Amino acid sequence: MLYGRLDELRARTGDQLAKVLKQTGGTPQARTEREAANVMYSQQLAQYNSVENGLVFGRLDFDDHSHQHIGRIGIFDEDNDYEPLLMDWRAPAARPFYLATAAAPDGVKRRRHIRTSMRKVTALDDEVLDLDAADPTRHEGLTGEAALLAAVNANRTGRMNDIVQTIQAEQDKIIRSGLNGILVVQGGPGTGKTAVALHRAAYLMYTYREQLSRRGVLVVGPNATFLRYISQVLPSLGETGVLLSTVGELFPGMQPDRTESVAVAEIKGRIEMVDVLKAAVRDRQRVPDDYLEIEFEREILKLDKKTCVQARAVARRSRRVHNKAKPLIVPTILDALARQYADKIGADPLGGANLLEEADIEEIKRELRESPEVQQAIDWLWPILTPQELLEDLFSSPELLASAAPDFPELQREPGGWTVADAALLDEAAERLGVDDTKQKAADARRRQEEIDYASGVLDILDLDDAADPEILMATDLIDAGRLAGRYEEVDYRTAAERAADDREWTFGHVIVDEAQELSAMAWRVLMRRCPSRSMTLVGDVAQTGDPAGTTEWGAALEPYVEDRWRMEHLTVNYRTPSEIMAVAADVLGPDADAPKSVRDSGMDPWHRQVSDIEAQLPEIIAKEAAEIGDGRLGVIVPAGFTGVRPDVDLESQVSILTVWQAKGLEFDSVLVVEPASILNDSPRGVNDLYVALTRATQRLGVIHSAELPESLSRLVTA
Numbered sequence: 001m002l003y004g005r006l007d008e009l010r011a012r013t014g015d016q017l018a019k020v021l022k023q024t025g026g027t028p029q030a031r032t033e034r035e036a037a038n039v040m041y042s043q044q045l046a047q048y049n050s051v052e053n054g055l056v057f058g059r060l061d062f063d064d065h066s067h068q069h070i071g072r073i074g075i076f077d078e079d080n081d082y083e084p085l086l087m088d089w090r091a092p093a094a095r096p097f098y099l100a101t102a103a104a105p106d107g108v109k110r111r112r113h114i115r116t117s118m119r120k121v122t123a124l125d126d127e128v129l130d131l132d133a134a135d136p137t138r139h140e141g142l143t144g145e146a147a148l149l150a151a152v153n154a155n156r157t158g159r160m161n162d163i164v165q166t167i168q169a170e171q172d173k174i175i176r177s178g179l180n181g182i183l184v185v186q187g188g189p190g191t192g193k194t195a196v197a198l199h200r201a202a203y204l205m206y207t208y209r210e211q212l213s214r215r216g217v218l219v220v221g222p223n224a225t226f227l228r229y230i231s232q233v234l235p236s237l238g239e240t241g242v243l244l245s246t247v248g249e250l251f252p253g254m255q256p257d258r259t260e261s262v263a264v265a266e267i268k269g270r271i272e273m274v275d276v277l278k279a280a281v282r283d284r285q286r287v288p289d290d291y292l293e294i295e296f297e298r299e300i301l302k303l304d305k306k307t308c309v310q311a312r313a314v315a316r317r318s319r320r321v322h323n324k325a326k327p328l329i330v331p332t333i334l335d336a337l338a339r340q341y342a343d344k345i346g347a348d349p350l351g352g353a354n355l356l357e358e359a360d361i362e363e364i365k366r367e368l369r370e371s372p373e374v375q376q377a378i379d380w381l382w383p384i385l386t387p388q389e390l391l392e393d394l395f396s397s398p399e400l401l402a403s404a405a406p407d408f409p410e411l412q413r414e415p416g417g418w419t420v421a422d423a424a425l426l427d428e429a430a431e432r433l434g435v436d437d438t439k440q441k442a443a444d445a446r447r448r449q450e451e452i453d454y455a456s457g458v459l460d461i462l463d464l465d466d467a468a469d470p471e472i473l474m475a476t477d478l479i480d481a482g483r484l485a486g487r488y489e490e491v492d493y494r495t496a497a498e499r500a501a502d503d504r505e506w507t508f509g510h511v512i513v514d515e516a517q518e519l520s521a522m523a524w525r526v527l528m529r530r531c532p533s534r535s536m537t538l539v540g541d542v543a544q545t546g547d548p549a550g551t552t553e554w555g556a557a558l559e560p561y562v563e564d565r566w567r568m569e570h571l572t573v574n575y576r577t578p579s580e581i582m583a584v585a586a587d588v589l590g591p592d593a594d595a596p597k598s599v600r601d602s603g604m605d606p607w608h609r610q611v612s613d614i615e616a617q618l619p620e621i622i623a624k625e626a627a628e629i630g631d632g633r634l635g636v637i638v639p640a641g642f643t644g645v646r647p648d649v650d651l652e653s654q655v656s657i658l659t660v661w662q663a664k665g666l667e668f669d670s671v672l673v674v675e676p677a678s679i680l681n682d683s684p685r686g687v688n689d690l691y692v693a694l695t696r697a698t699q700r701l702g703v704i705h706s707a708e709l710p711e712s713l714s715r716l717v718t719a
């Protein structure tokens, strides 16, 4: 019945959309309304299409004999006072589905998990929420235990799935936490942080739609592979208006295409870079050592250092950003040059006062302003700079670098291309420089003039008949070309997420950051600029920090922005990694670490095998392990620089060879960790890296090494 209703809704929305698309013309208001309807119906249709799989997944039976189905969207009975036929999982009334327990049943008698495949029910799992009738083998801390275990034991597909059917109580609390302020979610590997972050995005969009649809929600992930891995979750929850991005991509047009050492990347992430960029900008506001010579009207004028210093001081005092302050140096310079020129040409041969009057001086200034030589001098004194020019010049010039960053000579490099860590610097530079929009404004003016010209052409055609009766109104009597052009100007109907992707200065209604522990101080600044309201959800694990520029303490990262005004929630249960693997991983962190508790055992011991030549023997070991897991997925996690690592991870293939950094946030049915001693020694945060590598497996773990096995892995059995 519910799928039937979904088909009806889809067909009806499709018809409405087709009707809107067929209409043309009309008043400007009609056009605006039509465009808005177009966007609304298209989004609705996308939502109906995306909830096809698993539309209905739950049912609650209440003590009063009523019942309610729970699903991905709400569907209402239009013929019966809009009674809910299917309750959206995010609605308050659906909450007992996630929270009710036998001890606190909240009026629920039975909770049913319904599994479907292609519109057919394939399995049911019932829980009777009655302490007397409850199955004593059930785990009281888990909601829908059978459905949960089926989900966590299932083979992985290479793409993350939603967990909407089996959200657990501690996760539900975070997903539905209020919109405002900064919420930090700290949780060990596999505790569902990523899943919770995405479901929270969907929940917030549903609950605060009015507030959030205008400014949009941003979800930030550590790299492009990870974003591909999670990309299907929000659409499957019926939400298409959320922007997924890395920090780097928030600088529009940024494509990191070069690499650099971890040490240099770490320096670029430091807060000291703010001062470096400030100094770099000031260094570009030049004055001559002595004077500049400028030829004007066959005279040689001298622009001396003192005048330039004065002009620069005026511009700097304004506290405008560099590119916007440039016009402020011009009056002082023109004035000095004009007076010098006047002295030359207006000198009274008899030695009296200058023959030129103020009006003449003003005229000279106007001419000076137009002179290419003068413009060239002004550009030398105060060049308009793009962020790219500023950084490229800084990094490739030993002199500029020595002046702006005397402590960091290692930043010097050949020009060409950008690294991941450059993105936050470019963004910071853009803030300091301000956008030079003169070209954009000129282009806009040109475009508008073209539209006006076109519109007058249209009006001319309408008024072809010269001999028309003067009593009859002509088109040009009613509307001029400017107004006609205005009507046809393009209005921007993209969703907030689409517009935000192209706009560096966009600010979001809510920002969600995954793997937030990896952000450098400079990256935090980028994100805080995108979210002045500080309505943010930051999920991560400070025990997994791999980037030397990242944080191991939430308070230290947030203090500069909100002091201690942020709240923290913890996730404590690991749904990914079986207890046997988690025990090995916890040994790596040491006895004081707070590793999460696994929800299940696998009955299989993680193993290690020492080989003499890894590169030669690995293919065979991989083939054997791949055969063991059938159509499951195998991740081979190797030290950086190992052969076989590709910059782009193929999520679809059965076997992936990747570095720890690439494996961040991902999971595989089976994992082979290669040469753990190298992973430990390659980075100052090697312990965390090895912990991340060991916790990627959902079923099986093996360790291959030629060097000595690190002592912390002594729990592994020998294969």
Ligand SMILES: Nc1ncnc2c1ncn2[C@@H]1O[C@H](COP(=O)(O)OP(=O)(O)OP(=O)(O)O)[C@@H](O)[C@H]1O
Pocket (backbone or CB within 6 Å): 148, 151, 152, 161, 162, 163, 166, 167, 168, 171, 187, 188, 189, 190, 191, 192, 193, 194, 195, 196, 541, 544, 575, 576, 664, 665, 666, 667, 695
């Ligand atoms: N309530 C749940 N029901 C079913 N599966 C769940 C649930 N919570 C988490 N999972 C599954 O557990 C796995 C780990 O979740 P997720 O990747 O969100 O963890 P994480 O905390 O982000 O891990 P890491 O810190 O290692 O990146 C995923 O496969 C996820 O689908």
